[in-house]
């Protein structure tokens with residue numbers, strides 16, 4: 538089995554990711570080249586712009602799988618959603634309109650607004666956890682609230698959440714600030730999976746092979762394996778170990794050596 542990508546906008550024509558089936562098939566070929574064997578497709582849902590109902594995502598994922606098989610692309614896709622934090626989330630769960638990262642409805646890929654962490658986040662997370670649902674916070678490194686106070690992420694993980702780091706964040710695609718924060722979160726064991734959040738061929742690409750290369754260089758092969766195993770555990774609805782979490786403010790990351798030439 539290859540890599541599992543748990544956050545990806547490869548489903549054709551549903552959000553700001555892949556435009557059509559042709560582009561999705563091209564993206565799928567890149568994913569396979571990257572060593573990815575399984576993808577949970579996670580179109581945006583309830584983010585104020587996109588609504589992608591559960592039954593539609595299931596149908597479109599099946600259609601996409603059929604095309605992948607027809608083109609003999611060795612990739613397995615599962616239906617999912619990137620669910621935006623909204624006051625309507627609980628109702629949507631009751632209405633059976635939410636897709637999880639696993640078949641047992643345990644892990645929910647949760648997107649917070651980029652601008653910050655709303656006041657009601659903690660209460661909503663509490664409600665989700667009370668129902669046996671574990672929110673997996675999508676790319677905390679890109680959220681202004683966590684950027685300002687990264688220890689807030691520790692509090693959410695301690696409360697019972699997990700988090701997902703994005704490969705391109707780690708590689709500096711979103712700038713040095715986001716790159717450094719991603720490194721720190723990974724070093725503090727507060728990032729549990731690395732996913733692509735791939736949308737296209739330009740800005741947000743897969744870069745999973747490259748990100749795992751960086752993790753190997755910075756944190757070693759054990760960390761690589763931990764990330765890979767966590768992705769497997771999540772997709773299987775199994776436990777993920779959070780015992781080694783540390784506060785970001787308590788960890789030190791490797792400093793780049795600078796040479797000055799006069």
Ligand SMILES: [Fe+2]
Pocket residue numbers: 544545546619734
């Ligand atoms: Fe996304």
